[in-house]
Amino acid sequence: MNLHEMRTPMGRVRGLGSARSGTRAFWHQRMTSVAAVPLTIAMIVILISLLGRSHAAVVQILGSPIVAIITVLFVLTTVYHMWIGMQEIIVDYVHEDKLKLATLMANTFYAVTLGFACVFAILKLSFGV
Amino acid sequence: MTELQAGSTAAPRRPRPLSPHIQIYKLMLTYVMSGFHRISGAALYFGTLLVAWWLIAAVAGPNAYANFEWFISTLIGRLVLFGYTWALLHHMLGGIRHLIWDVGLGFEPNEREFLALATIVGSISLTLIVWVIGYLAAGGPR
Numbered sequence: 001m002n003l004h005e006m007r008t009p010m011g012r013v014r015g016l017g018s019a020r021s022g023t024r025a026f027w028h029q030r031m032t033s034v035a036a037v038p039l040t041i042a043m044i045v046i047l048i049s050l051l052g053r054s055h056a057a058v059v060q061i062l063g064s065p066i067v068a069i070i071t072v073l074f075v076l077t078t079v080y081h082m083w084i085g086m087q088e089i090i091v092d093y094v095h096e097d098k099l100k101l102a103t104l105m106a107n108t109f110y111a112v113t114l115g116f117a118c119v120f121a122i123l124k125l126s127f128g129v
Numbered sequence: 130m131t132e133l134q135a136g137s138t139a140a141p142r143r144p145r146p147l148s149p150h151i152q153i154y155k156l157m158l159t160y161v162m163s164g165f166h167r168i169s170g171a172a173l174y175f176g177t178l179l180v181a182w183w184l185i186a187a188v189a190g191p192n193a194y195a196n197f198e199w200f201i202s203t204l205i206g207r208l209v210l211f212g213y214t215w216a217l218l219h220h221m222l223g224g225i226r227h228l229i230w231d232v233g234l235g236f237e238p239n240e241r242e243f244l245a246l247a248t249i250v251g252s253i254s255l256t257l258i259v260w261v262i263g264y265l266a267a268g269g270p271r
Contacts, residue, residue: 030231033224036224037225048262048266055187055191062184071184075180078173082174089167114181121181122184125188
């Protein structure tokens with residue numbers, strides 16, 4: 001049995017859980033939260049160092065390899081984390097099936113769009129094209 | 130419910146007893162911090178739009194970036210950014226509190242109270258520290 005598998009055999013067979021995905025989200029939420037702590041601290045340091053600088057300087061610093069890598073990792077980690085978190089909020093409070101499906105879908109669209117837009121912006125800055 | 134009803138006898142159903150819910154519990158700090166964790170998480174969910182706007186403005190060019198800087202310099206922009214900073218740091222500290230619980234520590238009553246207090250005092254202190262450092266980094270009083 002997998003170490004992180006906390007579902008009962010019946011739960012596994014029926015694929016239960018309000019989001020139909022079992023304990024995977026629980027585990028991934030912990031994993032992303034551990035990653036988010038150092039990334040958030042690094043991001044705050046980066047943001048403070050950019051305050052008061054011109055657009056050209058901001059572009060140059062944001063596009064430098066280390067800063068760009070940290071920023072991309074911060075975005076990917078937090079966007080996945082908040083996607084799981086909002087899914088949890090939705091399944092807690094939205095009980096009507098159609099509305100639940102619609103809000104879960106909207107949550108995915110929002111998170112994917114936001115994540116892609118941020119990563120695209122950082123990569124474009126970094127590659128300078 | 131349908132499965133339950135299908136399996137039950139024809140006896141009329143009585144209203145089922147409900148377990149105590151949040152409205153009858155004493156408002157305790159641990160309970161308030163639990164709520165704050167979810168609320169700050171939801172606030173960050175929408176606050177991330179600000180991060181996206183900032184990054185996209187930076188790549189779109191000086192004019193777009195000037196628009197972002199203008200918004201952030203307004204009173205509303207400042208309040209949004211301050212709220213984002215506090216929500217981010219509060220959610221981070223609250224998350225560390227949850228990770229401590231996840232490894233099985235910090236469940237004694239005094240430990241729970243301490244962690245709840247440390248979350249709110251820590252997040253407010255850290256937010257003020259970050260803003261003071263940011264204010265000085267941006268050039269201080271001019």
